[in-house]
Amino acid sequence: MTAYVLRRLGAAVLVLWAAFTVSFAVLYLLPSDPVSIMLDAANPGGTVDPAQVAELSARYGFDRPPLEQYLVLLGRAVTGDLGVSVTSGAPVSQLLADAFPQTLALTSFALGIALLLGGTIAAVSSWSRSTRLRGALLALPPLGVSMPTFWIGLLLLQLFSFRLPLFPAVGNQGFGSLVLPAVTLAIPLSAVIAQVLARSMRTAWDAPYVETALAKGASRGRVQWRHVTRNAALPALTLLGIAVGNLLAGAVVVETVFSRAGFGGLVEKAVRTQDIPVVQGVVVVGALVFVVVNLVVDLAYPALDPRIARTPATA
Amino acid sequence: MSAQTAPVLQVRDLVVEYEGRGESVQAVRGVSFDVHAGEVVALVGESGSGKSTTAHAVVGLLPGGGRVVGGSVRLHGGELVGLTDKAWQQVRGARIGLVPQDPGIALNPVTRIGDQVAEVLRIHGRVRRAAAAQQAVEILRSVGLSDPEARARQYPHELSGGMRQRVLIGIALALEPALVIADEPTSALDVTVQRRVLDLLDDLTSRTGSAVLFITHDLAVAADRADRVVVMKDGEIVEEGLTAQVLGAPRHPYTRSLLAAAPQLAVRERVPPPAPTVGESPLLDVLSVSKTFRLPGHAGRTVQAVDDVSFSVARGGAFGLVGESGSGKSTVARLVLQLTTPDSGAVLLDGAPVTDPAGRALLRRRSQLVHQNPFASLDPRFTVAKIIDEPLRSHRVGSRSQRRDRVVELLEQVALGAAFATRRPGELSGGQRQRVAIARALALEPDLLVLDEPTSALDVSVQAQILALLDRLRRDRGLTYLFISHDLAVVRQVADRVGVLHDGRLVEVGPTADVFDQPQDPYTAELVGAIPGHRADPADRPLERSTR
Numbered sequence: 027m028t029a030y031v032l033r034r035l036g037a038a039v040l041v042l043w044a045a046f047t048v049s050f051a052v053l054y055l056l057p058s059d060p061v062s063i064m065l066d067a068a069n070p071g072g073t074v075d076p077a078q079v080a081e082l083s084a085r086y087g088f089d090r091p092p093l094e095q096y097l098v099l100l101g102r103a104v105t106g107d108l109g110v111s112v113t114s115g116a117p118v119s120q121l122l123a124d125a126f127p128q129t130l131a132l133t134s135f136a137l138g139i140a141l142l143l144g145g146t147i148a149a150v151s152s153w154s155r156s157t158r159l160r161g162a163l164l165a166l167p168p169l170g171v172s173m174p175t176f177w178i179g180l181l182l183l184q185l186f187s188f189r190l191p192l193f194p195a196v197g198n199q200g201f202g203s204l205v206l207p208a209v210t211l212a213i214p215l216s217a218v219i220a221q222v223l224a225r226s227m228r229t230a231w232d233a234p235y236v237e238t239a240l241a242k243g244a245s246r247g248r249v250q251w252r253h254v255t256r257n258a259a260l261p262a263l264t265l266l267g268i269a270v271g272n273l274l275a276g277a278v279v280v281e282t283v284f285s286r287a288g289f290g291g292l293v294e295k296a297v298r299t300q301d302i303p304v305v306q307g308v309v310v311v312g313a314l315v316f317v318v319v320n321l322v323v324d325l326a327y328p329a330l331d332p333r334i335a336r337t338p339a340t341a
Numbered sequence: 342m343s344a345q346t347a348p349v350l351q352v353r354d355l356v357v358e359y360e361g362r363g364e365s366v367q368a369v370r371g372v373s374f375d376v377h378a379g380e381v382v383a384l385v386g387e388s389g390s391g392k393s394t395t396a397h398a399v400v401g402l403l404p405g406g407g408r409v410v411g412g413s414v415r416l417h418g419g420e421l422v423g424l425t426d427k428a429w430q431q432v433r434g435a436r437i438g439l440v441p442q443d444p445g446i447a448l449n450p451v452t453r454i455g456d457q458v459a460e461v462l463r464i465h466g467r468v469r470r471a472a473a474a475q476q477a478v479e480i481l482r483s484v485g486l487s488d489p490e491a492r493a494r495q496y497p498h499e500l501s502g503g504m505r506q507r508v509l510i511g512i513a514l515a516l517e518p519a520l521v522i523a524d525e526p527t528s529a530l531d532v533t534v535q536r537r538v539l540d541l542l543d544d545l546t547s548r549t550g551s552a553v554l555f556i557t558h559d560l561a562v563a564a565d566r567a568d569r570v571v572v573m574k575d576g577e578i579v580e581e582g583l584t585a586q587v588l589g590a591p592r593h594p595y596t597r598s599l600l601a602a603a604p605q606l607a608v609r610e611r612v613p614p615p616a617p618t619v620g621e622s623p624l625l626d627v628l629s630v631s632k633t634f635r636l637p638g639h640a641g642r643t644v645q646a647v648d649d650v651s652f653s654v655a656r657g658g659a660f661g662l663v664g665e666s667g668s669g670k671s672t673v674a675r676l677v678l679q680l681t682t683p684d685s686g687a688v689l690l691d692g693a694p695v696t697d698p699a700g701r702a703l704l705r706r707r708s709q710l711v712h713q714n715p716f717a718s719l720d721p722r723f724t725v726a727k728i729i730d731e732p733l734r735s736h737r738v739g740s741r742s743q744r745r746d747r748v749v750e751l752l753e754q755v756a757l758g759a760a761f762a763t764r765r766p767g768e769l770s771g772g773q774r775q776r777v778a779i780a781r782a783l784a785l786e787p788d789l790l791v792l793d794e795p796t797s798a799l800d801v802s803v804q805a806q807i808l809a810l811l812d813r814l815r816r817d818r819g820l821t822y823l824f825i826s827h828d829l830a831v832v833r834q835v836a837d838r839v840g841v842l843h844d845g846r847l848v849e850v851g852p853t854a855d856v857f858d859q860p861q862d863p864y865t866a867e868l869v870g871a872i873p874g875h876r877a878d879p880a881d882r883p884l885e886r887s888t889r
Contacts, residue, residue, distance in 0.1 A: 235449040238441055240402055242461040242512060243434030245426070252460070253449050331451050332496040 034324045038317045045313030046103060049306045050096055061088060103310065109303035111296075118307040121292060126311065128198055128288035132281070133273050135204055136211035140269075143212065144219030148258075152227035153250040164224060170217025175276050179210040179283040196285040207284045211276050215269055222265050226258040233257070260331055267323040271316050348375035349417060349519050349552035350399065356411035357391070357398050368394045370576040371412070376520065376552040381543075383555045383567035383584070385599070387800040388771075391576040396522050396556045400437050401429045417519060435465045438513030438551075440523040440542070444505035444530070448497040454481070454508055455493025461515050476515075484511040485541055502666070503534035510542055517549045524556045531665035531827060536871040539566055558800060560603040561830070561874030564588050572596050602805035603874070604830035622692060623653035624788055624821045625660075630676050630686030632669075646672040648845040649686070654838075656788075659815060659822040661836025661853065663829055663868070669845040670825050674791050677823060679704055690789070706736060708789035709782035714798050715774035719766040725752070725777050726762035732784045751780040755810060772803035776810065783814070791823045796831060808834055829872050833857055841865045 061082045065074055083089045087098060102109070108118040144167075151163040186206060187195040194203045230236065231254055239249045274289070281290025289308065296304035328334045357369035369391040376382045386392040397403050399414055401421060414421040416436060424432070433439070441447040448457055458477035462468050468476065474493070481489035484507040497505055506526060513521055523542060527535035543566065546553050557563050563570050564584060571581040572593065580593040591597045632647040647669045654660040664670040675681045677688055679695050688695045695704045709732075712718035719728055729748045733739060739747065749759045755776040766774055775795060782790055792811070796804040808831065814820055826832050832839060833853055840850045841862065848862040860866040 234441055234443060234447040237402055238439070238447045238457075238509065238512070239449070239460070241400060241433050241437075241439035241441070243430045243432070243464045244460070245430055248464070253452070256451050257449065333450060333498050 030328065031325065034321055038321045041317050042310070042313055046100060046306075046310055047096075049309040050099060053302050053306055054092070054095065061086070108307040108310065111304050112301045113295075113299045118303045121304060122307050122311055125288050125292045128286065129274075129277050129281070129290070131204060132207055132211065132286070132288065133270075133277050135208040136215070136273060136277075137270070139208055139212035140216035140219055142216075144216035144223060147216075147220040148223035148227055149250060149255065151224050152231055152254065152258075153246060155246075167217040167221040167224070170213050171221070173213070175210060175214060175279050176283050178213050179207070179280055182206045182210055183284075198287050203284075203286070207280045207286060210283070211273065211280050214276070215273060218265065218269065219262060223258060223262045226261045227254050230254040230257045256330065260327070263323055263326060263330065267320040270319040271312075274312055274315060346377060347418065348377050350376040350554065351415040351418075352395070352399065352412070353415075354412035355395065355398060355409065355414060357394050357403065357407060358410045360406045360408075367410075368407070368576050369398065372573070372576075372578055373412075374571050374578065374581060376554050378519070378552050379547065379550045380569065381546070381553040381555055381567045383557055383563035383570045384573060385557055385560055385563050385570060386573035387558060387599075387802060389575070390573040392556050392558075392573045393524060394576075395573070396524050396554060399520075399554065400433060400439055400522060402433075402439075430464070434461045434518070435516045436518050436520065438516070438518040438521045440506075440510055440513045440521065440526045442525045442528065444502050444509055447509055448505055450497055452496070453493065454495050454497065454500070458493070458508065458512055458515065461512050465516055480511040480515050481508065484508065484545070501534075502530050503538055506530060506534075506538050507541065510538070510545065514545050514549065514551070518551060520554065521546055521551045522554045522556070525558065526555075527562070528557070528559065532829065532873075533665065533867055533871040535562075535873070559873065560588065560599060560801070561872070565873045572599070598802060602802040604801070604804070604808075604828070604834050621656055624656040624658075624691060625654040625677065625823065626687075626689035626692075627652050627673070627677065628687045628689065630673075630683040630688065632672055632676060632681065632683050645845050647676065647683070650842070650845070650847045651686075652840050652847060652850055654789075654821055654823060656821055657815070657819050658838060659824055659836045661824045661826065661832035661839040662842060663826055663832050663839060664842030665827055665868075667844075668842040670827075670842050671793060672845075673842070674710070674793050674823065674825050678708060678710055678791055706785050707787050708791060709785065709787040711775075711778050711782050711790060711792045711795045713794035715771055715778050716766075716798065718778055719774055721766050723765070724762065725757075725764050725766070725769075728766070728777055729781045729784055732781060736785060738785070747784065748780075751783055754783065754814070755780045770803070771799050772806060775799065775803075775807055779807075779810070779814075783818075787820075789821045789823065791825070793825045794827065795824075797826070797828065804831070811835060829857070829868060830874070841868065 061079050062074060065078065065082070080089075087095050090098075099109070106119060108122070110117055111121060114121075147163050147166055151160045154160050154163075183195050183206065186192045193206050195206075197203050227250075231249075235257075236249055236253055239253050240246075244252070277288065278290040278293055280286075281288045282294060289312075292304065293308050295301070296308065352375070353373045355369055355372045356367060358365045358367050372391070372395055374382065374384075384392045384395060394403065394407065397407075398409050399421070401424065403409070409422050412422070416432065421429075421432065448454070455474055455477045458480050459470075459473035462473040462476055463470070466473075478489045478493050481492050486492045486504060486507055492500070492504070492508075497508075500508070510526075513523075521542075526542065527538050530538060539562070542553075555563070555567055567584050569582065570584050570587040572579050572587065572595065574595050580587055580591065580596045587596060588600065591600055627650060629649045629651045630647055631645070631649055633643045633645050635643050650669075650673060652660065652662075662670050662673060672681070676683050677695075679688070679701055682696065690704055690707065693699070693703065695701055723731075726745070726748050729751055730744055733744045733747060738744065748762060752759055752761055757773065757776050757780070761769075761773070761777075766777070769777065775798075779795075795811075796807050799807065811822070812835070815822060822835070824832060824835050836853050838851065839853045839856045840847050841856065841864065842848070843862075843864045849856055849860065849865045851861075856865060857869055860869050
């Protein structure tokens with residue numbers, strides 16, 4: 027078990043390092059001159075002062091060999107220092123720390139809704155013996171998957187903000203402002219969860235251990251809850267680790283649609299102004315979230331399925 | 342026999358229908374029988390006979406699409422057909438216990454053993470959690486598991502098949518139900534384990550006086566365990582009566598054909614032909630091979646799968662390699678076919694070591710494998726012709742038209758006929774599939790066929806046909822067989838020499854009759870003694886269970 031945890035932790039660190047290295051390579055070694063881009067961004071169309079260029083190059087270390095730049099930046103990143111924003115001069119870690127809680131609240135709320143909605147659809151459809159109800163429920167996921175996020179967002183805004191003024195359309199004020207964006211973000215994910223979970227629940231219902239449970243006198247509800255759900259959760263759990271990446275990407279779009287402050291706004295502005303340290307900071311934090319979630323998923327496996335911890339070779 | 346008392350289970354004119362796409366099929370048609378307290382009634386038949394459907398109708402657990410459309414099922418006089426879900430929940434587990442078929446998959450893999458046993462107590466009694474856990478441990482003790490406290494905390498994958506079936510028996514009998522349904526309870530288990538598990542079931546049910554409905558395809562098991570036998574075919578009962586009567590003097594032709602096909606019961610009627618030429622050098626020589634595997638997940642721990650095994654197979658002979666799961670018999674097969682290499686020792690084919698590059702090329706053409714499961718070993722998207730043609734194509738034998746003729750010829754050799762060439766595996770029965778697999782193995786005209794449990798997935802009458810085919814092919818074509826099986830009765834019909842594997846060691850080798858009739862090694866003796874059907878001989882079988 028300890029070896030399993032250590033191996034997963036090692037893999038997580040490796041992924042983080044790779045994310046940092048690749049983003050460094052892409053952003054710093056591309057055939058463009060970061061300094062002139064910065065100066066142009068600060069003073070569009072202005073003349074370029076060579077002394078200023080030299081000063082900036084020295085400040086950011088661009089005059090050093092790439093390997094040295096990389097090692098210095100990596101060393102700083104390990105201690106939590108991700109550099110300074112080119113456009114605003116604020117520390118990148120500060121910008122990230124300001125935006126992150128907003129996005130975290132949005133995505134975790136959306137994840138909760140998606141799990142509840144998807145799980146309920148899957149559980150009811152596999153538990154029910156009415157073929158009509160089952161058919162109706164299973165028609166929902168393909169619908170949810172095929173609707174684009176921005177369109178769901180606009181639809182929800184139109185219905186629940188403009189026609190029925192239940193929730194605010196824009197902004198970050200209070201819990202109410204969180205509802206519509208979170209629902210928007212949750213719908214496609216809940217559809218995928220429902221699809222995968224419904225299928226693995228149907229498979230579980232056909233398993234011989236379900237017959238054993240029914241033969242004990244268990245009700246269908248008890249079988250669904252005690253036997254089917256836990257066995258069916260494993261494939262859905264794998265999906266969850268992958269879905270979190272999509273959730274972060276989706277958050278960027280949704281935050282833009284609902285004009286919310288958060289990662290979405292930060293990324294959009296940083297990319298527009300080519301604020302390289304900020305972009306790299308976002309990449310690394312995104313990778314960090316992804317790695318942490320997948321680490322949690324990996325560690326949850328043995329807790330859910332006792333067969334995994336004993337055979338780490340196949341896990 | 343307690344014919345005068347009211348039966349525990351009374352089935353009358355039972356009709357079960359399965360609804361398919363637009364059409365419905367009657368799987369059980371007008372079946373009637375009784376089971377009395379303390380009595381074991383065996384429901385025997387082959388796949389599709391409706392025996393399992395009947396059993397599932399009795400506990401109200403028909404699979405999706407199946408329903409009882411006529412007749413009645415009464416438990417102690419109370420009608421079960423048409424009960425509500427709620428009422429069924431009171432019956433199942435408490436008044437009817439079910440021992441399921443495959444202990445490998447019949448327990449929830451992610452729940453501890455103790456909790457799964459306690460569940461039946463929690464559902465029916467108003468027992469507190471702690472009391473139920475305590476009782477579960479007692480149940481595990483009563484089914485003969487050592488250290489039941491530890492077992493209760495384990496998960497199903499940590500127990501052997503026999504132990505799991507004991508757990509399932511414990512669950513089924515926990516509340517001393519009036520009726521126990523055992524659905525092929527030991528067909529997935531090794532023969533020595535089978536005997537112990539069936540002894541346990543006998544012991545526990547006779548102690549509680551439960552009525553037992555025993556579903557089996559194995560007439561020998563029925564002969565050993567049942568007071569009465571009910572023979573089913575195509576959804577109907579063809580014969581029923583006292584076990585000794587039905588199996589000793591069968592009236593219906595179908596029962597007679599089943600008995601003739603049952604290897605354990607018909608053992609003295611067929612004797613495998615001996616190897617034709619004696620004195621010539623053997624075709625296959627296995628010289629003290631050993632193979633060790635590393636245990637996954639246990640750094641440094643290894644398991645000795647094959648330990649210094651030597652035997653030789655005469656040209657035209659049939660060598661039976663018997664052993665239970667984990668004995669190493671499949672690893673020996675893989676070593677012979679060079680699918681894995683031995684740590685030490687050598688395999689010679691016709692005197693040439695198969696580990697040489699030259700020997701290996703020879704081996705690939707001259708020895709072929711027939712797999713255990715004909716449902717998995719044929720590509721479902723290929724036609725039969727393409728399946729049989731595949732070894733010819735990959736060894737670039739003959740022109741296209743020559744190969745086409747060869748396929749037809751091979752189909753005729755396995756008694757299928759040219760009409761089968763265009764079919765796909767999905768359209769074939771298990772026996773037909775295994776014939777296709779044999780035809781494919783014969784395509785390159787090999788000298789040696791390695792047959793890995795070739796009939797264990799088949800019904801007895803189909804098994805008898807395949808064994809007869811193998812006999813004929815060996816005589817006509819001078820083939821040599823390495824026949825691997827856990828089923829001693831089958832080996833006895835096929836092999837002229839037998840080797841017994843136990844924990845990777847060959848404990849006994851000799852002519853088939855000697856090994857079976859005068860086993861020298863204690864393990865062989867136990868194995869032979871565990872073959873069901875010993876009580877089939879009316880002379881040494883007590884007629885009534887009550888005399889035990």
